[in-house]
Amino acid sequence: MSAGQSSPDLPARRAFLRRGSLIVGFTLLPAAAWAEFNGMGMPPVANPRLPGNLKSTPWLDAWIRVAPDGTVTVCSGKAELGTGLRTALVQIAAEQLELAPNAVRFIGGDTTLTPNEGFTAGSHSVADSGTALLHASAQVAALLRAGAAAQWHVPAAAVTLRGGAALAPDGRRMHYGAAIAGIDLHRHAAETSPLRAPAQYRLIGKSVPRLDIPAKVTGGAAYVQDMRLPGMLHARVVRPPRPGARLVAADLAAIRRLPGVRHVVRDGSYLAVLADDEWRAVQAMRALEGLARWEGGTPLPAPGDVHALLQHLPAQDITILRKGAPLPAELPPGRSVSARFTKQYVMHASIGPSCAVAHLDGGQLTVWTHTQGVYPLRHALAELTGMALENVRCIHTEGAGCYGQNGADDVAADAALLACAMPGHPVRVQLMREQENLWEPFAPAMVTQVKAALDDAGRISHWDYELWSGSHNERPGNAGKLVPAWLLARPIAPTPSEPMPQPEGGGDRNALPLYALPNARVVNHFLPVTPLRTSAMRSLGAHINIVTIETTMDRLAALAQVDPVQFRLRHLAHEPRAMDVVRAAAQLFHWPRPRSRPWHGTGFGFGQYKNLMAYVAIAVELAFNPDTGVVRILRVAAAADCGQVVNPDGVRNQLEGGIIQSASWTLLEQLRYGPDGIASIDWSSYPILRFSGVPQHIEIRLLDRPGMPFLGVAEAAQGPMAAALANALAQATGLRRDALPLLATQ
Structure with missing residues (x-):
């Protein structure tokens, strides 16, 4: 919401606050509650049996408000970051309330007017806030029908909702404000909701035009x-x-x-x-x-030394997976892979x-x-x-x-x-x-090491994985996380860096392969103190972890003399939705495709973001110019399963944006720095992908799952795209590059 939209409403909003007790209930947390905030900045759970973020904010009127004149306001603590989130959340609520999207007033991210949903991060917005709104709006719709039915003395089941009005069987109608009169929405949500059947959806699953775009393209007050x-x-x-x-x-x-x-x-x-x-x-x-x-001033290490430094800094060693037998001391010759991967610091830019x-x-x-x-x-x-x-x-x-x-x-x-x-x-x-x-806080430099072996049948028998990373979550909650607080005459110290626990993870996000691994060990060496300030960047450690896993899968497939896609499917038999996505991307790409010319390559990558969110598989074709070192991305084919799709165009936008951003990171982006400080001060010293480097063709196939839970998709393409690029470049050049960015010049 722009300033021009916000300011005139303040008197009305203050009047609203005077009329109810809602705001005190969910904004003024006791001090002990703040200490319980997790890595997503969420308040404590009030009812773990409620869906989505209703768990933490269970009051219906924290999410849905109906004014006496019938105006419906939808509230979310999540922030519109240009992803189309506002549109998707309005679609979800309007679907249950039988409203047109443009008939809904939306408020997002206001500590006086919206629920506390922590950070807009980790692909949680539609999954958690959208789920809360889905159920809250369905329950409010039921109350609207019940309120109108009581006034008309008819069964609630006989009342229908349409376009902001309750309709009786005999043609009588009343707007939502009249229907809800006398019903207090400041009540806890029920644990079950009368959701509409997916077959009846008019808005969910449709490409509704973005609500935030008009002001942005007409020069209005948008930012x-x-x-x-x-x-x-x-x-x-x-x-x-x-x-x-x-x-x-x-x-x-x-x-x-x-x-x-x-x-x-x-x-x-x-x-x-x-x-x-x-x-x-x-x-x-x-x-x-x-x-x-x-x-x-604090001297910085040379970029060429930073990864060795990371592996020798004091670390908290956290074993996040240990099962079966340990890796043999001697890896079987011809049936094993051992590799070390590195990633430089990356800027949000x-x-x-x-x-x-x-x-x-x-x-x-x-x-x-x-x-x-x-x-x-x-x-x-x-x-x-x-x-x-x-x-x-x-x-x-x-x-x-x-x-x-x-x-x-x-x-x-x-x-x-x-x-x-x-x-x-x-x-x-x-x-x-x-x-x-x-x-700014940079995305951390990281190191990963993997050792893997095949059994006599060509299946993975052992997997041993380690990673070294600083913090991916230094967001404020404590004033000491803010640069100005460090500079004051009485500075405020940041709270100590803490690892983000699994299954979300930080540096170890997606370090657990989804593949069947009978014997496996995965260790996160969390580094509380590193040379540069770091924090969250889209997908966190999933970017390099999926690159490491997926390029290792290609290497193992080559040793097993099996097509890389078939090799993945062999190890995903326990994950039918993952198999569907891998097959869909391969079919869309017409995999396998033989190399058409020298210096051309194709590659494949797969991941389920955090092993919790959307499944994404990507195939890439590229051309490498050995004289200039330039990569042209000729074609990208991606398939995704994010559960119930809310806005197909919005999902495609997110996947396409993630594909392009990941290509920029994976091929080009690295912070330039040295003992004298940061050198990346402009676009010449921090190159990003230009329009000339954007993939020439991107195709997306969505595997919609009507009625199934929403799975966040915004960050799900980063790792699979990076892995597909690395595998395609290896085929094009005949050389494996295990340092990101792949086209490093520093």
């Missing part, structure tokens, strides 16, 4: 960057030139004399300027950069630098932010500013998507601090490109 509030000041921050550097001097008086400058803030090593115009703020920031003196707006007014701090977790961020900002939790409100407002943790939370902290320095004035803060690149 937090577009916000303009009365009396708003523009701010820019000055970050240290390298992590650990300390500010020793700065001529603040000279900056205060510059045109339009309203305030200059220094708190320890924290520096910022506020001006009445954005360009004046940028000019003042550049001037202040030139007048600031820094000393010290959001096309638009992060931005936030904050306003301290009458002791209430409101922050408009494109964070992926308004509730955890709210807790961190309250700690950062010293304000009471109930006096801080975070409203998700779209920004440049990043699918993980980029600079959005940090710049929200900047906006909060600077709004507190200038009470009564909205303050807009936007990072510069080099600030975003230098200070």
Whole structure:
């Protein structure tokens, strides 16, 4: 929701809050509850038998509200990141409530108005928030029928809902506000719901046009960057030139004399300027950069040394799988594989630098932010500013998507601090490109090692896997996870890094193969401290883990002299849905396809994201130019099973986007750094896939499962696409490359 949409509604919303007790029930958690937050930032479970995120927020009116005039509002704690989530969630609720999508008012990610659903991450949004809305809306629909039936003195089964009205058998009708009159929706959801039969669906399973697109393509106020509030000041921050550097001097008086400058803030090593115009703020920031003196800083390792360093840092060794017999000391010759894979640090590289707006007014701090977790961020900002939790409100407002943790939370902290320095004035803060690149949390560098053996029948007999990775989850909940908190004269320390437990996992996400393995060991060497700041990036460790698993499957298939797809199917006999997806992708691609020309290759990759979410199989054809080192991706064929498909076009968009993003990571992307600091400050020093490198053809086949649970799909293509690329490049070149990116130049 844009600022233009949010602000005029505030009086009405406050009136709504005065009329009920809903908000107190699910926003003001006791201190002990915050300590129980898991890696997804979720509050404690209230009823484990409820579906989706109703488990944590069981009140119906936290999700569905019906106004006296019949207007229906759908609420979700999840954030629209450009994935089409808002459209899918509205479809789900409107389906049960017999409404058109454009007749539904949607509120997403607001600590005053929506349930606490932690972070929008891990492909959980439709699976968890969508499931909660599916059941909540079905139960509210039943209450609407019952309310109308009671007023008409007819059986509830005789009442139908259509287009916002309840209809009686004799033709009488009343709008939803009248039907629900006298019925309190502030009640716990039931454990079973009167869901519509999938055969009756009008909206779920259909490609409904995206609700968030019109403002984006017509120049409307669509993003937090577009916000303009009365009396708003523009701010820019000055970050240290390298992590650990300390500010020793700065001529603040000279900056205060510059045109339009309203305030200059220094708190320890924290520096910022506020001006009445954005360009004046940028000019003042550049001037202040030139007048600031820094000393010290934390040296970084050379990129060529980082993987050896990771394997020697203090680690928490976590065995996540051990079954059967250990790997023999001597691997059978001709029937075994041993390989080591590496991945460099990767940047989110959001096309638009992060931005936030904050306003301290009458002791209430409101922050408009494109964070992926308004509730955890709210807790961190309250700690950062010293304000009471109930006096801080975070409203998700779209920004440049990043699918993980980029600079959005940090710049929200900047906006909060600077709004507190200038009470009564909205303050807009936007990072510069080099600030975003230098200070965002990167996706961790990683190492994986695998040893595997075949039995006499050509089936996998032993599997031994180890990985080394730093944290993939340093999202705020504690103020010390935010860069500005480190720079203050009284800095706030981050809470210690903790591994994310299975089955979700962090660095070990998808480290457990779905294949049948009679003897297996998998160990996660979690590194609490690593050289660079890291946090979540789309798919977390699944990217390199699936590459490692799937390229090893190709190597084993070659030793067994079996087609790679058939080899996978042999080891998936216990997973019929996985087999369906593998077969569908192979059929779509017309696998196997012989090499058409020299330097051409085909490859295959498969994975079920987290072994919990969507199944995805991908086949790729590419051409490699040995003179230039350039790869052209000629064709991609993908099949996916994400359970009940809500919006087929939205699912295809997510798969296509994941395929393209994974191609960029896998072939090109790596952070450039060294002892002097981060060198990737712009697009020339951090290359990403360009339009000329996008696959020439992408085909998607969806295996819809009407009535089955929603399975998150947004991150499911990353690993299979990377694996298919690696296998295709190996066939094209005759050389296995086990370092990501595959076309490394550093």
